[in-house]
Amino acid sequence: MARTVIPFGPQHPVLPEPLHLTLTVEDEIVKSAIPKLGYVHRGLEKLAEIRDHSQMIQIVERVCGICSTLHAMCYCQGIEELMNVEVPPRAKFLRVIWAEMHRMHSHLLWLGLFADAFGFESLFMQFWRIRERIMDLQEATSGNRVIVSVNCVGGVKRDIDAETQKWILDTMKIVEKEVLQLKSTIMDDFTVKRRTVGIGVLSKEKAYEMGAAGPTLRASGIAQDLRQTGYAAYSDLNFEPVIETDGDCYARTVCRFNEVFQAIDLIREAFTKLPDGELAVKAKGLPNGEVVSRVEQPRGEVLYYLKGNGTKFLERVRIRTPTFANIPPLLDMLPGCDLADVPVLILTIDPCISCTER
Amino acid sequence: MFMTKIVLKNLLTKYATRLYPFQTKEPFKDVKGELKIVMEKCILCGVCKLRCPSQCIKVDKQAKTWEVDPFSCVYCGICVEACPVKCLYQEGQYRAPLADKDMVLHVQEAKTVEAPPAP
Numbered sequence: 001m002a003r004t005v006i007p008f009g010p011q012h013p014v015l016p017e018p019l020h021l022t023l024t025v026e027d028e029i030v031k032s033a034i035p036k037l038g039y040v041h042r043g044l045e046k047l048a049e050i051r052d053h054s055q056m057i058q059i060v061e062r063v064c065g066i067c068s069t070l071h072a073m074c075y076c077q078g079i080e081e082l083m084n085v086e087v088p089p090r091a092k093f094l095r096v097i098w099a100e101m102h103r104m105h106s107h108l109l110w111l112g113l114f115a116d117a118f119g120f121e122s123l124f125m126q127f128w129r130i131r132e133r134i135m136d137l138q139e140a141t142s143g144n145r146v147i148v149s150v151n152c153v154g155g156v157k158r159d160i161d162a163e164t165q166k167w168i169l170d171t172m173k174i175v176e177k178e179v180l181q182l183k184s185t186i187m188d189d190f191t192v193k194r195r196t197v198g199i200g201v202l203s204k205e206k207a208y209e210m211g212a213a214g215p216t217l218r219a220s221g222i223a224q225d226l227r228q229t230g231y232a233a234y235s236d237l238n239f240e241p242v243i244e245t246d247g248d249c250y251a252r253t254v255c256r257f258n259e260v261f262q263a264i265d266l267i268r269e270a271f272t273k274l275p276d277g278e279l280a281v282k283a284k285g286l287p288n289g290e291v292v293s294r295v296e297q298p299r300g301e302v303l304y305y306l307k308g309n310g311t312k313f314l315e316r317v318r319i320r321t322p323t324f325a326n327i328p329p330l331l332d333m334l335p336g337c338d339l340a341d342v343p344v345l346i347l348t349i350d351p352c353i354s355c356t357e358r
Numbered sequence: 359m360f361m362t363k364i365v366l367k368n369l370l371t372k373y374a375t376r377l378y379p380f381q382t383k384e385p386f387k388d389v390k391g392e393l394k395i396v397m398e399k400c401i402l403c404g405v406c407k408l409r410c411p412s413q414c415i416k417v418d419k420q421a422k423t424w425e426v427d428p429f430s431c432v433y434c435g436i437c438v439e440a441c442p443v444k445c446l447y448q449e450g451q452y453r454a455p456l457a458d459k460d461m462v463l464h465v466q467e468a469k470t471v472e473a474p475p476a477p
Contacts, residue, residue, distance in 0.1 A: 058411035058434045143390035
């Protein structure tokens with residue numbers, strides 16, 4: 001049969017954000033895919049020229065709505081390294097708590113969107129209902145529902161008192177129970193398995209070669225997680241990356257599903273080890289020099305390259321987000337799959353286009 | 359018949375959602391909502407204007423005015439933290455929808471009565 005070219009996106013019901021793929025299809029089997037990005041480019045890196053280094057925290061938080069605090073954390077860690085600031089231990093633990101809350105809400109959002117992608121509307125609602133509990137925690141602890149603006153150079157701005165800690169731990173218990181209830185629905189369901197098992201297989205070698213990041217990489221059997229490097233308070237916590245070995249859509253779902261429980265465990269452990277002390281130290285001087293700062297986001301590794309020149313404005317801010325790293329593996333997975341599986345496949349890398357295009 | 363238990367449970371439990379217009383959520387403590395100012399306390403120093411990452415605040419020392427663009431404000435609360443006299447605060451609620459994208463203007467009333475200009 002002759003080849004047909006099908007434009008996928010930028011407006012597509014399954015995509016919350018605009019990503020275009022030119023799919024060449026033969027008999028409903030995808031033969032090749034060419035991506036096109038740049039629909040939501042905002043030029044946030046360029047803003048470093050007119051916003052000073054402390055205002056940039058608020059700007060990098062808005063790179064991505066789903067992992068805002070992790071962007072700010074990564075940026076602050078970089079600036080702290082440039083300015084030789086040692087963050088107090090309590091601030092490090094609080095950063096971990098907010099980061100893990102963010103990871104949970106991001107994964108629950110993704111699990112909901114994924115359920116929606118294969119037409120499982122009620123499961124989507126269930127996941128988002130659970131997610132709402134975490135959004136409430138974020139709003140109560142940081143003041144904002146989505147943009148958890150707690151990081152500052154030298155520490156964190158807000159504290160979590162004993163009463164709120166208890167509330168968070170109680171909510172974690174409820175969330176754990178509710179997510180476990182959904183386990184059999186998403187893991188053992190016949191329809192879900194038919195749509196995910198064996199589809200879009202990314203082998204271990206390919207994942208490594210293509211530079212995949214985050215759950216996309218870990219679902220292919222590579223135990224690589226930046227939290228192993230022990231930034232913030234992760235060195236004091238008991239942490240093992242969640243891995244799956246199959247490398248298909250199902251493995252990526254399981255990987256993210258299990259990371260929700262891992263995040264709950266990390267929050268619990270962080271609260272038991274939470275030291276007393278001050279929240280932030282005052283940063284003196286201006287950033288000078290170059291630094292590369294890395295943090296594990298829900299989608300994978302984010303990299304910040306920061307270059308200061310001794311003035312209050314940074315000379316260069318370069319952000320490499322995990323979705324950008326996950327697009328080449330996606331293009332490798334697409335050829336050979338059914339056209340009907342393309343939306344599910346695209347969602348399994350958890351694309352965050354506004355991150356990618358900044 | 360496996361659903362009977364779930365159906366009965368759902369019939370007997372209360373609503374999963376809030377009956378919104380009649381029942382609204384109490385805002386959490388220290389939620390960063392709409393930006394407000396106590397104009398009497400303001401010293402028009404302009405620190406809020408300098409610190410604002412979205413540059414939505416305008417301060418005019420001569421005209422004694424303080425303006426905010428509620429549509430550019432990102433509710434970060436940097437100005438509230440930076441204010442030396444703590445005249446800025448954030449309400450628990452977000453800004454209500456508006457029909458026009460206007461700046462919100464606050465004018466400080468003159469504290470001392472100036473002498474009338476000579477004729």
